[in-house]
Amino acid sequence: GENVEQHPSTLSVQEGDSAVIKCTYSDSASNYFPWYKQELGKGPQLIIDIRSNVGEKKDQRIAVTLNKTAKHFSLHITETQPEDSAVYFCAASTQAGTALIFGKGTTLSVSS
């Protein structure tokens, strides 16, 4: 079945540094790849997404890159701030496009 692997599981950076989280997916039919941020006591919130016909997408300090051949995609956060501290999840759409399969998450800690 579909599987999404995410690394690292934890990431600690200093304020102002960059953070990179990487994911790989197993289903070559997946064509939609979102990233979600989850804060304590809340549900995941979409922060950026990319479709398979695009290699890179940027939104202010956040960017996502996709390599369909290698079946991996990455989240890049530049100029990190303490409020970026949260759990980040990558996901990939199922072949039927009916649901998202999530990675296990990365706990990002940004210290000032």
Added chain:
Amino acid sequence: DTGVSQNPRHKITKRGQNVTFRCDPISEHNRLYWYRQTLGQGPEFLTYFQNEAQLEKSRLLSDRFSAERPKGSFSTLEIQRTEQGDSAMYLCASSFTIEKLFFGSGTQLSVL
């Protein structure tokens, strides 16, 4: 509309009891999803509705789990004969398409 609403926020029950959770999606969203999230893991897809039709239910964890969306608006998730392993956060999400799922804050279930 303030987003996806889930009730109750917390539920404590004894093993063997039945529990029911409610999800009110963003109005006019035709898609509704149920996910389960355990500590330190990503959301795990359970089932999906398009309007009142349940189009994917093969991932429901066992026959003790069932979901309904009777009029294509709110949805309920029922777990019969609860077990300690059912303890988790149950998340609901809604959307127009597979893209841009909006999650609720979840129902935290504790089975004693």
